[in-house]
Amino acid sequence: MNIGVSEINKIKVFPIPYAGASVNVYYEWKKLLPDRYELCMCELAGRGTRFREPCYKSVGEASEDIAKRISEQLKYDDEYVIFGHSMGALLTYEIYYKLKQMGTKEPTHLFFSGRNAPHISEKRDNIENMTNETFLQTVEQYGGLSEEFYTKEIMDIFLPILRADFIILDNYKFQPKAEKISCGISVFYADNDFSTPIKKIPKWTEVVEGNAKFHKFKGEHFFLNRYPNDIVNFIVKDTQPFRGD
Incomplete structure (x- = not known):
């Protein structure tokens, strides 16, 4: 008997x-993911629908909050994957362990994009004490800021959020885990991203016991905005060995 897509539990992304x-920023993926996959949104504090909430004070606080919100959207037998770009990649790493502490079923796969492995430190000047002008110069190295961002109205809203995120990243201290990641992972990186030197990308294998796949893109730090179809296709392709259909 053939089982229809609607009768099969979807893989939640x-x-x-x-x-x-x-x-x-990932909303477009709703149209790109095949029917077998369901895009599930977990908003971060301080933005979007949670704009009135204070921004996170640490990576630990952020990852615990998001892990709870992911867990609330899961049934006991759900398959799911987590994807994170840049700061999101670091949060994805920590979220994995928060979910394990909560007793939540392990994800099928993790996708880390645009960031070095968590035990590779990033050296930056003290963001907290920077002037707005100096902070913007730091941020501009990553690219991705539109001309609209520089209007006073937009900067008044988003600059404090951006600074708060950079501060928790700078204050992050890697703590070795008792166990390495046991599910498969995929790492996406660009050939011209100053923040993720290609020679350091293989370091991701040091924090995982499962299978590790690597996908290189042309471009700079925000390559994911340039290749949404390719990113989504790799998410589907890299989870296929685990699919039950």
Whole structure:
């Protein structure tokens, strides 16, 4: 007997945004993912539908909050994956362990994009004490800021969120885990991203016991905005071995 797509539990995809962004940056994926997959949005505090909430004070606080919100959207037998770009990649790593502590079923796969492995430290000047002008110069190295961002109205809203995210990243201290990641992972990176030197990308294998796949793109830090179809296709392709249909 053939089983229709509607009768099969979907694979839930939880995307985690980069610094300063709302989860809505992934909204386009709803149209790109095949029927077997369901895009599930978990908004971060301080933006989008949670704009009135204070921004996170630490990566630990952020990852615990998001892990709870992911867990609330899961049934006991759900398959799911988590994708994170830049800050979202670091949060995805920590969310994995928060979910394990909560006793939540392990994800099928993790996708880390646009960031070094969590035990590779990033050296930056003290963001907290920077002037807005100096902070913007730091942020501009990553690209991705539209001309509209520089209007006073937009900067008044989003600059504090962006700065808060950079501060928790700078204050992050890697703590080795008792167990490595046991599910499969995929790592996406660009050939011209100053923040993720290609020679350091293989370091991701040091935090995982499961299978690790690597996908290189042309471009700079925000390559994911340039290749949404390719990103989604790799998410589907890399989870296929685990599918039950």
